[in-house]
Amino acid sequence: MVASALTGYGQLVRNASQGVWVEERPAARDGHDDHDQGSSHAPTEPDARFTLANERTFLAWNRTALALVVAGLGIVQLLPPFPGVPWGRHVLGLPLIALGAAVSVISYGEWRRTQAALRRGAPLPRSLLPRVLAGTIAGIAALSAAVLLVSAAR
Amino acid sequence: MIPEDMEQLDPGLARERTKLAWARTSIAFAAVGAAILKKEPVAGLIVLAMTPLLWGLGRFVEHTAERPELQSRRLIAVTVTVVTVSVLAMVIAFVGHPPTSLRDLLPLHG
Numbered sequence: 001m002v003a004s005a006l007t008g009y010g011q012l013v014r015n016a017s018q019g020v021w022v023e024e025r026p027a028a029r030d031g032h033d034d035h036d037q038g039s040s041h042a043p044t045e046p047d048a049r050f051t052l053a054n055e056r057t058f059l060a061w062n063r064t065a066l067a068l069v070v071a072g073l074g075i076v077q078l079l080p081p082f083p084g085v086p087w088g089r090h091v092l093g094l095p096l097i098a099l100g101a102a103v104s105v106i107s108y109g110e111w112r113r114t115q116a117a118l119r120r121g122a123p124l125p126r127s128l129l130p131r132v133l134a135g136t137i138a139g140i141a142a143l144s145a146a147v148l149l150v151s152a153a154r
Numbered sequence: 155m156i157p158e159d160m161e162q163l164d165p166g167l168a169r170e171r172t173k174l175a176w177a178r179t180s181i182a183f184a185a186v187g188a189a190i191l192k193k194e195p196v197a198g199l200i201v202l203a204m205t206p207l208l209w210g211l212g213r214f215v216e217h218t219a220e221r222p223e224l225q226s227r228r229l230i231a232v233t234v235t236v237v238t239v240s241v242l243a244m245v246i247a248f249v250g251h252p253p254t255s256l257r258d259l260l261p262l263h264g
Contacts, residue, residue, distance in 0.1 A: 074189075
């Protein structure tokens, strides 16, 4: 037993010898477990709950990516042009759209890495995405300010 | 047979939550498609056509436990779809108005 996490259901316990997460319930330790027939995990596969959580994380990042694409498209198509800065909308919108594609691709890579770590029972890799997202959004905010300043100066 | 407690079938309701996440994602696609549809009907229809695909993929959540190798293909499909939408959006943004009116493509008005 290396590490454990409370799930409110049973206790998820990492089995050190096999490196997989198994669920231990108090009843199981007493040898009076009548629930366990349904949850037979293949020895190499991690607990389905972690796999599913990983999948949900991936899906959430992809919804974020879609939102970025829509935001970029909205800026390019729906905003009135900045006076004096004809390229302003494209400068702001296109990076957002590209960031959407990048977030989607990176999130797939992270899903894979996390899946591999779960399978090995290794520590989860650190995610790159929050930094990518925060950095690009901060950059676009700065860019917006610059476009507005140029527009006001003309 | 209905168990006394859903938790026995689906601990933490993880499977249910994952199905809902797929549903949210496909609804997001539908919303994006509808938003594009207004100005660019062709591109909007392409995005809308991807929605049932994603919805269908989400229905396989039940089987991920038995077929782990299929899971990565399902998720690749999501990434490919988002990247496609992004490329479409860039084309729309650059070209402005490609032959986007359905009337240009189909002789609706005889």
